Structures are given as structure tokens and as C-alpha cells.
Amino acid sequence: MELLLTVFSFFLLLVVFFFIGRTVERRHFRSLQEREAKLQHIQVSAERHPSPQFSGQPFCLVTGSVVISSDYFKTFAAQLKSIVGGRIGSFETLIERGRREAILRMKEQAAQQGAQAIFNVRLETSTLNQNKQKNSIICAELLAYGTAFKAPANPPQP
Amino acid sequence: MNPKGASKFLLSNTELIPGHTIAQHLGLVHGSTVRAKHIGRDMMAGLKNLVGGELKGYTELLNESRQEAISRMVKEAIALGANAVINVRFSTSNITAGASELLAYGTAVVLEQS
Numbered sequence: 001m002e003l004l005l006t007v008f009s010f011f012l013l014l015v016v017f018f019f020i021g022r023t024v025e026r027r028h029f030r031s032l033q034e035r036e037a038k039l040q041h042i043q044v045s046a047e048r049h050p051s052p053q054f055s056g057q058p059f060c061l062v063t064g065s066v067v068i069s070s071d072y073f074k075t076f077a078a079q080l081k082s083i084v085g086g087r088i089g090s091f092e093t094l095i096e097r098g099r100r101e102a103i104l105r106m107k108e109q110a111a112q113q114g115a116q117a118i119f120n121v122r123l124e125t126s127t128l129n130q131n132k133q134k135n136s137i138i139c140a141e142l143l144a145y146g147t148a149f150k151a152p153a154n155p156p157q158p
Numbered sequence: 159m160n161p162k163g164a165s166k167f168l169l170s171n172t173e174l175i176p177g178h179t180i181a182q183h184l185g186l187v188h189g190s191t192v193r194a195k196h197i198g199r200d201m202m203a204g205l206k207n208l209v210g211g212e213l214k215g216y217t218e219l220l221n222e223s224r225q226e227a228i229s230r231m232v233k234e235a236i237a238l239g240a241n242a243v244i245n246v247r248f249s250t251s252n253i254t255a256g257a258s259e260l261l262a263y264g265t266a267v268v269l270e271q272s
Contacts, residue, residue, distance in 0.1 A: 021210045028211065049174060056177025056271060061169035061246055063224065067217045069203065071210025094210075101212070120172045126250040128216065128258060137200075137207045141220055145248060147170040 014073055021071035025093065032100050039107045043117040044146070050119040054149040060113055062148045064105030067128065068098035069139035098142040099123065106144045115148035122146065167232055168242035168269060175244065181268040184238045188263035189230025192253060193223045220260065224248065227262040240266035 050059075070078070074090040081088045102123070110118050124143040174180075195203075195216065203213045227248075235243050246264035253259055 017208055024209060024211045048172065050172055050176050052176050054176055059168070059170055059175065061171060063248075065217060065220060065224070067213045067220060069207050069210060069213050072208045074210060075207075122171065122247070124248060124250070126258070127252065137203050137213075139203070139207070139213055139216065141216070141250065143248060143250070145171060145246075147172045147175075 014076060017072035021073050024071070025097065028097050028101075032097070032104065035104055035108075036100070039104065039111060042107050042110055042115070044103065044107065044121055045117075045119055046121050047119050050117075050147070050149055053152065054117065057150045057152055059147050059149045060115070061145065062106050062109040062113070062115070062118060063143065063145040064102045064107070064109060065141060065143040066098050066101045066105065067139055067141045068094060068101070069137060070094055075138055095125070095140065095142070098140065099125075099144070102142040102144040106146060110148035113148060114150055116151035118146040118148045120146050166241065167236070169228070169232070169246055169264075170242070170244050171246045171264075173245050175269070177272060178269050179272045180244075181270045184235070184240045184266040184268070186263060187231050187234040187238065187240075187243060187266045188261060189227045189232070189234060190259055190261040191223050191226045191230070192257055192259045193219060194257040195219055220250075220258075223260045224262070227260045231262045231264065235264075235266035238266050240268055242267050242269040244269075 070091065074094060077090045078088045081090075103121075106118065106121070122145055124145075126141050126143075128137075128139050128141060202215055206213055228246075231243060231246075243264040243266050246262060249261045249263075251259050251261075
């Protein structure tokens, strides 16, 4: 009886956090889409050399970072999946959310500075908790950084 | 165009900057900091780990630490007589479960507008 109760409460938790996690994720994706649309005018490229049209323009380093954590259900799903191997879909969307958020924050910082383009963008991921012990927090930091340039006031005619 | 404080100091992660020439190379500069998170934040993060999403406490902590690493790097560069650090790179590494090191490094240069 006691065992049954434990199993039942575990599955109840799983279901509850599945729905909470899904809602959080959907809301995040929606907000990402909206904000990305707003900042579309800022060019982002991984090009190492800024294009010559930005010659002599003011520049600055811009960074964006986010620490994103897994939820109860995702963690369980990942543990289950790691028995058989293969792609872990629940973590793929997690990292994608984080990376898009980091890039977006970098763009927001650039927009604050009045910049129009970001060059030499570098992306980095690092895990914060690597201890294998149980109940450790599963989270990763995603960092995006680059050099933002202001566009010339009167762009030269081609 | 630089964020707070560093009025005239320039930072960039590109190797070359169009319209500027490098008058002098002053070598590698770096700044780093090791930070641990505190228990309160850790407990909040533990709760947040159930529902998922961003851990704001950690994001702030790492941002502060990164700023600190950058300002240490800038201090070193200023001591060398530089007015800019180019080719800036960041790196993060775990030391133990509770602490991570944030490193910023780049090349200190004297930059002139051409």
C-alpha cells in the first residue's frame, strides 16, 4: 500500500511538472519570437572582419548570457532516454531556448547602444553543476558575445 | 559607446577594426574571478529546477562576475598604457560543483583612428 502511494505520488508529480514545464517553455518560445521580431533590424554575423562600411564607426563589446535550468519532467525524461541512448529531445529544446535568449540579450544591449550590426559573434556553453550526486541542479549557462558597430550617419552611396 | 565607467577605453572581440590602426601591440592581458553562489540562491535555484526556466540569481551572479573579470583585464591593460583591448575572449570553467572561474583575455593595444 505504501509503495503504491509512493509510486502514485511520483507519477502525480511527473504529470504536474510536465504541464507546468510545458507552459513555461511555450511562453518562453512565444516571448522569444516576439522580441526577435522587434530586433530584426540588427544584423548579427559570425564574420571575423567587420565590413568596411563600418569603418571608423564607434564600437563596443556586447554580451548576453542566461542560465537556464531543466525541469522535473525533462530531467526524468532525459534519465530515461540515457538508458537507451540517442537524442534527448527535452534537453535540445532547453538549450535552444537558452541560446536564442542569450543572442537576444546581446542584441538588446546593442540596441541600447544604438548599434546596427554585431560582428564576430561567439557562442559559448558551460555547465554549472558537474557533480554526479543526486538532486543536483541541472543547468547550463549560455553566453553570446560580439562587437557591435554603429552605422554611419550618411551611408555612402554605392 | 562603452558601458558604464570605462569612458574612453575600447573593447572589441574582432582582430582588426576598420578605420582604426594598431599603433602598438602591448601583449596579452587577462582578468579572472572565481565565484561561488550562496546557499539562499542555491535553494531558490533548487525550487526553480522543478518548474524549469531561467535561474535569474545565477544569471546575475555570472554577469557580475564577468564584469569583474573584464574590469580586471582593463585595469591590467591601462597599467600597460593601452587604450583598447582587442580580440577579447571569454571562458568559463567549473572548479568544484559550487564555484566557477570566469576568465576574460585579449590583446592590449594602442589604437589610433586613421
